[in-house]
Amino acid sequence: MSEIAWGNYWSTGLTSCFPKDSTADKQLKLIWEKAISHVKIPENSSLLELGCGNGFLTSIIINVLEGRNFTLNAMDYSKVQLNELLFRADKKLKVFDETTIEEMPFEAGSMDVLFSNFAFEYAEPKKAAIETSRVLKSGGCFLYNVHSKLSFVTGTSDCIINALDNMLKNEDLYLNIKKVISLKLESKSEDNKKNIFLIAKEIIDELKKIDVSSKGGITNSGVIEDILPLIKTSNENISLLRLENMWQNYALYKIRIEQQLSVGYEPSEINDIVDVFSEVGIQMTFEPVFIEGKVFSYMLSGVKS
Secondary structure: OOHHHHHHHHOOOOOOOOOOOOHHHHHHHHHHHHHHHOOOOOOOEEEEEEOOOOOHHHHHHHHHOOOOOEEEEEEEOOOOOOOHHHOOOOOEEEEEEOOEOOEOOOOOOOEEEEEEEOOHHHOOHHHHHHHHHHHEEEEEEEEEEEEEOOOHHHHHHHHHHHHHHHHHHOHHHHHHHHHHHHHHHHOOOHHHHHHHHHHHHHHHHHHHHHHHHOOOHHHHHOHHHHHHHHHOOOOOOOOHHHHHHHHHHHHHHHHHHHHHHHHOEOHHHHHHHHHHHHHOOEEEEEEEEEEOOEEEEEEEEEEEO
16 A cells, blocks of 8 residues: 555545535445444444544544444554544544555554445455454454455546546646746736637647547546636745645555555455455455445454354
8 A cells, every 4th residue: 555645635625525415425424324223332332433533434433423432443554544523521532544465553452343434455365364364252253344356436437547547748838827827927918818718729729639538537536626716817825845745645645546546356256355364263254335226345254253
């Protein structure tokens, strides 16, 4: 996993890998609420969330278990920024960032339940299974939601990667945006406004070409919403540094999506994970998670004997 790519993402304060209020984001929240409510969680339990990010699942766990006594340990490979509202006086939330699933910083047999939303699959399976078994108490259980290569998201992600790749390699596109910004910073003369308009049209036309060739990758990536404010003649909140940072962020965005696709499981690979957990004394089961009738991910669950 790229610590820089994900650290960069969590530094924005975002909590989910999907757009806020998107269908995926809303449905995933409902899926987790239902799943957590069906888990037998003892009083004064010790819970552990793997790959907490900025608290998407963390907040769901806390809300579903409102009124219960528990300690929630949230860990992540990157530096994260959980919302201060999650650190309520009646809840014991402890954060362990910059830690790995292969080497969890917890004592053996110390956890009642482990949760993970799109994190377990980034770790080395054998080591992650061993650590899961090690930190779980006897009779303890886990719920891990993992990426699926059959997910309907995969097709969209491929398109976005294609679009970002073409865009990042397009030097003329970058130079034209840079030229527009320079003209806007230079003066507000009518000649400059005319030049800005002409160059902006070239930029938009080029983005449209990339969008077509990538089958909607630009549209689905959010790039348009980022670039338009930079090339509008009326916008003054611009700088060359902002453009430079934007391009660097697109490169990291591409890395994150490529990683998400690479760690997704094929159905046959899920069966291999069942065998891996069996070797460490955990009988694991799994079922596909559906959103709008389409496969979205797999929910892995198991109990330590």
